[in-house]
Amino acid sequence: LNRKLMIPGLTEQGMIGQFFSQIDSLIALHQRKLEKLHQLKSAFLSKMFV
Structure with missing residues (x-):
């Protein structure tokens, strides 16, 4: 093939x-x-249920 x-x-x-x-x-x-937002989400969720 010649290309x-x-x-x-x-x-x-x-x-x-x-x-x-x-x-x-x-x-x-x-x-x-995104990683920072995941960390914030985890922190807020843990504060909600403590």
């Missing part, structure tokens, strides 16, 4: 890498926020 493989230039590769890095950072941030 052409399109590979972006180095500049575009860098931009794509930065884009995914930013997405990873946002995911980590939201995971930390």
Whole structure:
């Protein structure tokens, strides 16, 4: 099979890498926020039933 493989230039590769890095950072941030909310929920529930 003769197929052409399109590979972006180095500049575009860098931009794509930065884009995914930013997405990873946002995911980590939201995971930390979610964990804090779970902790708050647990604390409020334990205070409700004590």
